[in-house]
Amino acid sequence: MKRGNVRKFGRVRSKRKALHKALATALIEHGKIKTTAAKGKAVASYVEKLVTKSKNADVAVRRELSTGLGTKAVSTLTKNIAPLFADVKSGYTRITKLGRRISDGSAMVMVEFTKSWK
Numbered sequence: 001m002k003r004g005n006v007r008k009f010g011r012v013r014s015k016r017k018a019l020h021k022a023l024a025t026a027l028i029e030h031g032k033i034k035t036t037a038a039k040g041k042a043v044a045s046y047v048e049k050l051v052t053k054s055k056n057a058d059v060a061v062r063r064e065l066s067t068g069l070g071t072k073a074v075s076t077l078t079k080n081i082a083p084l085f086a087d088v089k090s091g092y093t094r095i096t097k098l099g100r101r102i103s104d105g106s107a108m109v110m111v112e113f114t115k116s117w118k
Helices: 013-030 037-054 059-066 071-084
Strands: 032-036 093-100 107-113
Touching: 013 032, 013 037, 013 071, 013 107, 032 037, 037 059, 037 071, 037 093, 037 107, 059 071
Parallel strands: none
Antiparallel strands: 032 107, 093 107
8 A cells, every 4th residue: 555645746735735725626616627637636536525525514514625615616515516416425526538738748637527317
């Protein structure tokens, strides 16, 4: 088992947390984001944990979520997204490969929420 296997992105902890917060907020507000592969994998993992927490949306959970997201994103997450995945245990996000970026050759991905099958 690998321990401490965290993508650091060449940033200190506070800047890395801000990056996760910004990407997660954009994903929650827009439904999908286009980013690099490494950042996409990191934000998908981060958002999966937030959606799992938001299923039980009491006051304590909302306050805990607000430390990692903005207030608008917390309300969108608890009111719109969490009820959509109420009967699902995991697999809230989907990562689709888009190819390489022209300027520097970075692998790009699209991170989006999965749809419920009805």
